[in-house]
Amino acid sequence: MKKAVLAVVVVGTSLVAVGPLPANSAPPDDEPQVVTTPPRDGSFRTGPAVAPSCTGVTIGTDDDAAAIVDQAPAGTTFCFTAGLHRISKPIQPKANQVLASDRGAVLTGSVPLTRWSPSNTTSPAGVNRAWVTTGVLPPAYPRTGQCEDNQANICYLREQVFRDDTHLTRVASREKVAPGTFYADYAANAVYLGDSPYGHAIEMSSTPTAIEPGGNNVIVRGLTIEHFATPPQGGAIVLGLGWHVYGNDIGWNHAVGAMLINADSAVLERNRIHDNGQLGVGQYSTLKGTITANEVSGNNTDGFWIADWESGGIKTTWSSGGSVSGNLIEDNLGVGLWSDAYDDSRTFANNQIADNAADGIRYEIGRNGVIEDNVISGNGFGTGRGSGTSLWDGGGINVNTSSNVQVRDNIVANNVNGIAIQSRTRGSGPWGTNVLRDIVVSGNRVTMRGGTTATGMVQNAGAVIPAGEVTMNDNSYILDSLGAERFQKTGEWYTAKQWQNTGQDTTSLFTIGKAVLDATGILTVLPAS
Numbered sequence: 001m002k003k004a005v006l007a008v009v010v011v012g013t014s015l016v017a018v019g020p021l022p023a024n025s026a027p028p029d030d031e032p033q034v035v036t037t038p039p040r041d042g043s044f045r046t047g048p049a050v051a052p053s054c055t056g057v058t059i060g061t062d063d064d065a066a067a068i069v070d071q072a073p074a075g076t077t078f079c080f081t082a083g084l085h086r087i088s089k090p091i092q093p094k095a096n097q098v099l100a101s102d103r104g105a106v107l108t109g110s111v112p113l114t115r116w117s118p119s120n121t122t123s124p125a126g127v128n129r130a131w132v133t134t135g136v137l138p139p140a141y142p143r144t145g146q147c148e149d150n151q152a153n154i155c156y157l158r159e160q161v162f163r164d165d166t167h168l169t170r171v172a173s174r175e176k177v178a179p180g181t182f183y184a185d186y187a188a189n190a191v192y193l194g195d196s197p198y199g200h201a202i203e204m205s206s207t208p209t210a211i212e213p214g215g216n217n218v219i220v221r222g223l224t225i226e227h228f229a230t231p232p233q234g235g236a237i238v239l240g241l242g243w244h245v246y247g248n249d250i251g252w253n254h255a256v257g258a259m260l261i262n263a264d265s266a267v268l269e270r271n272r273i274h275d276n277g278q279l280g281v282g283q284y285s286t287l288k289g290t291i292t293a294n295e296v297s298g299n300n301t302d303g304f305w306i307a308d309w310e311s312g313g314i315k316t317t318w319s320s321g322g323s324v325s326g327n328l329i330e331d332n333l334g335v336g337l338w339s340d341a342y343d344d345s346r347t348f349a350n351n352q353i354a355d356n357a358a359d360g361i362r363y364e365i366g367r368n369g370v371i372e373d374n375v376i377s378g379n380g381f382g383t384g385r386g387s388g389t390s391l392w393d394g395g396g397i398n399v400n401t402s403s404n405v406q407v408r409d410n411i412v413a414n415n416v417n418g419i420a421i422q423s424r425t426r427g428s429g430p431w432g433t434n435v436l437r438d439i440v441v442s443g444n445r446v447t448m449r450g451g452t453t454a455t456g457m458v459q460n461a462g463a464v465i466p467a468g469e470v471t472m473n474d475n476s477y478i479l480d481s482l483g484a485e486r487f488q489k490t491g492e493w494y495t496a497k498q499w500q501n502t503g504q505d506t507t508s509l510f511t512i513g514k515a516v517l518d519a520t521g522i523l524t525v526l527p528a529s
Contacts, residue, residue, distance in 0.1 A: 037352040037375045038293065038328040041519035046295045047272035051222030051247030054079035054100040065107075066091045069099070074215060080105030080223065087207050087228075092214030099211065101222040109207035109228030109236070109253070110162065111136070116197045130177045131193045136204060140186040145232035145278070146309040148384050155303040158229040158254045159184055160205045160277065163195055167252060167275070167301060205229040205254060213240030213263075224249040225257075232278060233310065235259025239266040251275045254302060256282045260289045260319075269293055277302030280332065283316035291316075293326045300333035306357050307386030307393075312336060313356060316343055323347040330354040336379055338362045339369065342429055349373050352521060357382030359394035360415060365426055365434050369405040371397060375521040380416030389451065391458045391488055395420040396446070401463065403437040410444045411523050413515045418446040418455035418477075418486075421470055425462035436465055441472040445523065447515035449480040456488035456499075465490070475508040478515045478525055 038044040056077030059065050066089050069078060074094040082103035093099055119132040137159060147155035152172035161168045161182040168182045174192055177183050183192040193202065205227045211220060218240065225248060228236040236253035239245055239260045246269040250257040257273040260266050260283040267290045273280040280296035283289055296313045304311035312334020314324060318341060329336045329351055336356035339346055343366040353360040353376045360379035363369050376396040387393065395417025399405050401424050412418050423436035436459075446455055455477070459465050479486055479496065487499035494502065496510040514526045 037350050037373070037521045038295075038326060039520045040328065040330065040352060040354060044295060044328050046247070046270045046293070047249045048101070048104065048222045048224065048247055050270050051100065051102060053102045054098075054222065056098065056100070059085070061085050064088075069093055069097065070214075072097070079103075080107070084108055086111070087210050089207065090209040090212045092212055093218045093220075095215030096217050097215065098219040098221070099223065100219070104224070105222070106224040106226065107210050108203075108226055109205050109210060110160075110203040110226075111206045113161075113191065113197070113202045113204050116193070116202075119192060130174070130183075131195075131197050132190055133193075134188070134190045136191060137184055137186055137189050146305040148303050148305050148311075150305070150385065155277075156232050157184060157186075158205065158208070158231055159191075160227065160229070160252070160254050160302070161191065161193070162201075162203045162205075162227065162252070163193070163197070164200050165203075168193075168195075170302070203227060208234060209238060210236050212238040213243075216240060217242040217244075219243070220245045221247045224251075226250070226252045228253040230255035230277075232304070233259075233282065235261075235282060236276070239263040239268065242266060244269070246270045248272070249274075252301075253277065255279065257296075257299070258282075260284070260286045260291075262286060263289055265289070267292070271295075274298045275301050278304045279310055279312060279315055279334070280329075281314040282310070283314075283319050286316075286319045286322070288321040289316075289319060290322050291324045291327065294328075296327055296329045297331050304334070305386070306333050306382050306384045308358075310334075310338075312338065312358060313353075314338065315340060316346065317341045318343070319346065320344040321346070323349060325349045325351065327351045329356065332356045333382070334358050335362050336360045336376075338364070339366050340364045342366065342431070344368055346370075347372070351375075354378050356380075357384070358387070359398040359420075360396045360412070362394060362398045362400065363402050363405055364398075364400040365402060365429070366405070367403045367431065369402065371399075371405065371407045371410065373409050375411045375413075375517070376415060377411070377413040377517045378415065389416055389453075391417055391420040391454055391456060392422065393417075393420075394422075395455070398422065399436075399439055400424060401426045401434050401436050402439070403435065405439050407439070407441045408443045411517070411521070412444055413447040413478075413517045413523060414449070415453075417453055418448045419444065419472075420455070421457040421465075423457070423459040423463040423465045425460055436463065437469050439470045441470070442474045445476045445478070447478040447523075448486045449478070449514065454486055454488045454493070456494075456504075457490060458488070459490050470504075472504045473507045475505055476511060477505075477508065478511045478513050480512070480514075480528065482510060482512060 396415035
């Protein structure tokens with residue numbers, strides 16, 4: 001794989017070297033260079049517009065798509081016509097089948113709600129006007145997942161309601177219904193709406209999944225997949241072994257947009273995955289899965305726990321090999337890119353990860369990982385339950401109780417913290433006791449200015465980091481002041497010079513200045529003001 005070049009422009013004479021420097025430690029070139037991470041300027045192409053034309057068996061908007069696919073032989077190509085296709089049960093394609101559209105086909109898991117009547121309720125604030133429909137909800141089902149609001153605990157409820165395609169906010173009781181909201185009373189089998197339904201299209205998500213494995217090596221392309229009532233950790237589309245899913249728009253589903261489960265060698269590529277209720281992309285128990293060149297944005301619309309429960313951009317678990325590369329991951333209410341629980345030999349490379357509420361990248365309880373050539377900016381400023389500003393809360397990059405992880409050649413700019421190395425007591429698993437070991441942080445450009453922003457290591461009493469297990473060198477740091485304590489080691493704070501005296505970053509550069517990152521990923525270092 002060709003190594004990415006992270007462009008840095010230095011304005012003025014703000015580079016300051018502290019401590020001994022290696023022979024090759026020259027400041028960055030003034031000439032901007034090509035950046036291989038996707039830009040944030042709107043030129044990054046994903047979704048149905050990148051899918052090719054389709055020739056095959058036609059599926060019309062009035063057809064039973066699941067039945068037509070089930071009755072056709074393996075290897076058949078299906079072309080969905082333009083318009084709204086209501087999917088009442090999951091489509092399970094056979095081996096080598098193709099589900100495609102070049103006409104703007106929309107697969108929806110919602111049903112129209114048309115029978116409304118006025119309903120007034122007296123609340124402490126007075127008469128609260130609403131509209132009600134009955135007989136449209138499923139029986140009540142068990143609670144799963146964890147919500148940001150752990151008092152109401154309603155994020156697990158799957159049935160979303162849309163008014164003229166606008167996602168309405170669920171509230172916990174009839175008395176809280178107001179414009180822009182709805183309440184679902186499962187005991188009474190009634191849905192209350194805070195806006196007039198008359199003259200408007202009201203839809204409720206109903207079907208749990210659009211497409212799920214029936215055979216191997218399936219292709220899905222050019223479709224819009226929306227409004228599916230996916231359960232927590234469930235995907236609107238679930239990839240199987242050898243699947244190639246590309247050029248789709250996957251959004252406004254209750255839980256996860258796309259899931260890779262036992263999907264060895266599957267490829268999820270150039271999709272626009274946005275505004276899903278919990279998570280954009282999930283991966284579980286998959287060997288050599290590839291998640292590349294997708295736009296993953298605005299996910300966790302339905303209030304799952306931002307700091308610590310599978311909400312946000314992309315999360316992978318119990319998987320080996322493969323990569324998450326070249327994706328634009330931004331504005332998600334949660335972690336941008338999260339590897340958790342026994343990922344082995346995974347590579348996170350060339351991603352642009354920006355403005356997510358929790359960590360930009362979190363690598364947790366894994367081993368043999370590579371985090372390289374990413375541009376990570378503006379992450380970790382969420383203020384919800386469990387959020388914070390210490391190294392325990394994370395940063396641009398957070399390596400947590402993992403082993404043999406390389407963090408190299410990333411731009412880490414203006415996040416709540418720079419690079420946080422965490423050693424926690426996390427029990428045992430298939431590899432024995434979970435410990436932090438053999439972490440190498442090198443070649444990164446890290447901006448830390450103001451507040452408690454820091455880079456360094458934290459540990460709890462039961463998980464002391466042995467000497468030599470964390471090595472940080474050949475990095476460049478952009479600071480507000482050389483006298484600022486921007487580095488931390490197990491509870492002690494250090495200036496740049498003091499940090500070098502601990503044995504870390506002895507061959508690194510320390511810059512006084514301000515970092516400005518543009519939409520294409522070019523970092524400009526301005527003189528300190």
